[in-house]
Amino acid sequence: MKEMDDDIWDETDDEMGIYLLQKIKYPTRTYIPRDRENGAFRLYRDYFAPEPVYPEQIFRRRFRMRRELFLRIVEGLGNHTNYFRHRVDAAKIKGLSPLQKCTAAIRILAYGAPADAVDEYIKIGKTTAIECLSEFCRAIIEVFGDTYMRRPTTTDVQRLLHMHEQCHGFPGMLRSLDCMHWQWKNCPSSWKGQYTRGDHGHPTIILEAVASVDLWIWHAYFGVAGSSNDLNVLCRSNLFKEKLEGRAPEVRFTANEVEYNMGYYLTDGIYPEWAAFVKSFSHPQDPKRICFKKKHESARKDVERAFGVLQARFAIVRGAARCWHKSTLHDIMDACIIMHNMIVEDERHTYSRNFNHCGFSETNTIDVQQGPVGDFRNFLSRDANIRDRNLHHQLKADLVEHIWKSTHLID
Numbered sequence: 516m517k518e519m520d521d522d523i524w525d526e527t528d529d530e531m532g533i534y535l536l537q538k539i540k541y542p543t544r545t546y547i548p549r550d551r552e553n554g555a556f557r558l559y560r561d562y563f564a565p566e567p568v569y570p571e572q573i574f575r576r577r578f579r580m581r582r583e584l585f586l587r588i589v590e591g592l593g594n595h596t597n598y599f600r601h602r603v604d605a606a607k608i609k610g611l612s613p614l615q616k617c618t619a620a621i622r623i624l625a626y627g628a629p630a631d632a633v634d635e636y637i638k639i640g641k642t643t644a645i646e647c648l649s650e651f652c653r654a655i656i657e658v659f660g661d662t663y664m665r666r667p668t669t670t671d672v673q674r675l676l677h678m679h680e681q682c683h684g685f686p687g688m689l690r691s692l693d694c695m696h697w698q699w700k701n702c703p704s705s706w707k708g709q710y711t712r713g714d715h716g717h718p719t720i721i722l723e724a725v726a727s728v729d730l731w732i733w734h735a736y737f738g739v740a741g742s743s744n745d746l747n748v749l750c751r752s753n754l755f756k757e758k759l760e761g762r763a764p765e766v767r768f769t770a771n772e773v774e775y776n777m778g779y780y781l782t783d784g785i786y787p788e789w790a791a792f793v794k795s796f797s798h799p800q801d802p803k804r805i806c807f808k809k810k811h812e813s814a815r816k817d818v819e820r821a822f823g824v825l826q827a828r829f830a831i832v833r834g835a836a837r838c839w840h841k842s843t844l845h846d847i848m849d850a851c852i853i854m855h856n857m858i859v860e861d862e863r864h865t866y867s868r869n870f871n872h873c874g875f876s877e878t879n880t881i882d883v884q885q886g887p888v889g890d891f892r893n894f895l896s897r898d899a900n901i902r903d904r905n906l907h908h909q910l911k912a913d914l915v916e917h918i919w920k921s922t923h924l925i926d
Contacts, residue, residue, distance in 0.1 A: 554638030620651035687768035
């Protein structure tokens, strides 16, 4: 009898051991009944119903854009990919709605919150929220990138020239140029020396951007290691690509009764003395140069204001980036810039200044050459014109006289 009991005990012990091994090797997944359908209904009732619980101003503050623009984005993403469509799984259970997925992504971008912070209200788990954010950013770039991250057309250039001359008094000014650092919290340890600069003390990635007075970001080059400075970023960016290839719109303007055929960007002191850049004076003593410096610093605030508004709208680019992969950070930055430009276009009529027309006539356009790069000699000639130091000093002197005369005529 004792031997039988020992056999039974041994068999039971073996079964328990196998069970525990299976439990350790194949852990069960915790199921959380999130009630996604009621979450979708509550989100629709609060913000998207014909008579929503929260009014338009609260929606604008929480979603960073008007309701009509957000619905336009949701519709565009739904037409582009099946991921942002309301689907039913094999068990005939409805999945997450497009509004839930897009709202989760917008909340993470707008508040810079962790992925699981949207679970309590929108009923989306952490892993799914991260997936929604990744798919949302890629879809925004694919659907709206060609329109809202385009190079300026001939019509755009003429409007910008007129707008900047009217607002700042700089004839021939295209836009303002500067760089912004984004802290990278989860930078790999082997890369930290490459991405860290002494004055910041932590790894960062640099964004080079060009903005106009209406805060539209026309050029964005992101991904350079934070140990670089603005000059190193300029050497790697494609800012003058179309100009060197002969495909950029032609610019003609007059400053101090002297004609020029190339527009320029306002920059700070670190940039080189090129004909395409106009810098201020370090310590001006002459009244004309003092006046020019004030005007220049006031006008160059356009790109600084654009950075500030971008970070205020999307807190994820203001705080430390928690992603591991640089490609993910690139998609997030591009998506935020695209939506920033969409908001600028949607709300431009609410600005104190009218940037929609600015006296510009659609008939004042110039034909732009399209096609492959021509003779390599022309390429080198255009590059030499951009880097012409003598032309830089001549243009700067003419602008000083032009702004001094125009300022005193107004006075």
